[in-house]
Amino acid sequence: MNITLKCAPVEQQSSHCLIVGVFEKRQPGPHAQALDKASGGVLQRILKQGDMDGKPGQTLMLHQLSGIKAERVLLVGCGKASEFDEKQYSKALSNAITAVNDSGARDAACYLTDLEVKDRSKAWNVRRAAELTHQALYRYQQTFSKKEKPDYPLGKLQLCVDDKALKSARIGLKIGEAIGKGASFTRELGNLPGNVCTPTYLANQAGKQLKGYDNMKVRVLNQKSIEELKMGAFLSVAKGSRQPPKLIVIEYQGTQKETRPYALIGKGVTFDAGGISIKPASAMDEMKYDMGGAAGVLGTMQAIGELQPPINVVAIIPACENLPDGNANKPGDVVTSMSGQTIEILNTDAEGRLILCDALTYSERFKPRSVIDTATLTGACIVALGNHPCGLLSNDQPLAEALLAAGQTSQDRAWQLPLWDEYQDQLKSNFADMANIGGREAGTITAACFLSRFTKKLKWAHLDIAGTAWKSGADKGSTGRPVPILTQYLLDQCGKKYQL
Known part of the structure; x- marks a missing residue:
């Protein structure tokens, strides 16, 4: 798994999959809002149809949205915006990595790391994301006669933050990778x-x-x-x-x-x-x-x-x-x-x-x-x-x-x-x-x-x-x-x- 940092507007990102957050009561996070604007309001229309509410544990994969370069967009439930702490963030991140890996996307760009987590820095977000990525993708195979190899393995993950947080995020990534x-x-x-x-x-x-x-x-x-x-x-x-x-x-x-x-x-x-x-x-x-x-x-x-x-x-x-x-x-x-x-x-x-x-x-x-x-x-x-x-x-x-x-x-x-x-x-x-x-x-x-x-x-x-x-x-x-x-x-x- 190749985990890197990137600072780029979500609507300009070209990837097999973009990962963005949605809070309860179908409230898109800032990056989901940007994608909604770029797609001419498609995300809001989909959310209003009731496919997801934004509750913790929910995910919804969308394909080939107009106006968006990425092949897929994964909406991830983040719970109540006022209560978005390290627990809810960790749950959302783990669910997102599992869903993307199961989707067959070879690479992904995650914007959950750029969300505001209560009492945590963006560098901590990145550190935790790297750690949880290793945790989610780990598979024990050593004593099986046949090793399981996914047809489309997730090989690259970009963790996205704003440019102000980039320097400290590099340290967070290094720590998270090492612990992972x-x-x-x-x-x-x-x-x-x-x-x-x-x-x-x-x-x-x-x-x-x-x-x-x-x-x-x-x-x-x-x-x-x-x-x-x-x-x-x-x-x-x-x-x-x-x-x-x-x-x-x-x-x-x-x-x-x-x-x-x-x-x-x-x-x-x-x-x-x-x-x-x-x-x-x-x-x-x-x-x-x-x-x-x-x-x-x-x-x-x-x-x-x-x-x-x-x-x-x-x-x-x-x-x-x-x-x-x-x-x-x-x-x-x-x-x-x-x-x-x-x-x-x-x-x-x-x-x-x-x-x-x-x-x-x-x-x-x-x-x-x-x-x-x-x-x-x-x-x-x-x-x-x-x-x-x-x-x-x-x-x-x-x-x-x-x-x-x-x-x-x-x-x-x-x-x-x-x-x-x-x-x-x-x-x-x-x-x-x-x-x-x-x-x-x-x-x-x-x-x-x-x-x-x-x-x-x-x-x-x-x-x-x-x-x-x-x-x-x-x-x-x-x-x-x-x-x-x-x-x-x-x-x-x-x-x-x-x-x-």
Whole structure:
């Protein structure tokens, strides 16, 4: 997909398809009005016939309008003009790209990006449009015997803005493209089956996808190296699998080497059967996405490689499988983490925190400015928050607020939960320094409380993406989150350069 910017009056635009907005009560937006004038009032006559009202989700394709150079005009419902915010804009844009792609148009010019969106700039409009275009056009095909190839693929999209916004829109386009590509990489990894996307495959893909960036270095530590680091918690999870664990370490240097980096940690359980505490068979196939945190971190690193911000970033991904086996963890086992703290394993299906705690300890050697771990960690997070925001917990309130702000900007929102000391009591063990679960109550919070015991030297935040990284049902598949919020957070650390 070739996405470009253009500044041209809509009535003079030659394209296979023009995309313009119509608001509720059949009120054409400014670009639809211009087309209506150029066509001698054809658009108004069509709208009066009642084919569309302008409600969100509506689209109407028109062909060969007199006085207009373009072959097609797509009218897109934008809802109430007084309430046209980022939510309605995103819905209109997604519907438009899908409709144009289905129409057979090889190229299109979108004027939705030039509409006034409440509390947003035209540059943000462009950034969001580029991101949503990649999202709408993504198709998983890798494990099909026949690859689906559309007869008339949409290959070119022009995002149109007025000339005053053109300079900042270029930055918006660059950010949107980078996040869109990174999220597509994340989705592809998350959608792959567990027999393809093993820890070794994940490590190989990290090297393959990121090797093109000269200032990005990928190292993969094998089981022997992990043993030498004394990552007893991480290794205990991997014991039940024939697939060897990998510790993937990615370093991006965008500024002076001695500048302290920002650290990202992603949970990389490439298949989670629950271990001895085995999961129910229903929907267990979806546990291939338990490496959503790792995939999200890899997608974010690709976006950072594309954007080249002037910061340093380190990504750490512990990757393994969690399967039942004669050598697997057993309920009641006690393991020793890299930090030296001991853990009683009461439930082997609470394995994500076991691999993350050692990765958090490992991150200390980089002296990071902040550490964010992201993981499909708890079903309790889906119960508490559903599928809309990710859960956020942190030991540093300014870091938490920066992530909340990044979520609002990127529309990849988070919601903060408490990390109070009172919850720590639920992790008491009679046989070790702590248990790996804290009972049914507040499961997302006690999981973060467990991780917090390994972050005493760190400014740390935890993103639980169990409800946001994956969709179940008819649209089953990876979503590409949390690439937008993580990328936005990192860009926000660069000052005004990437602010839209």
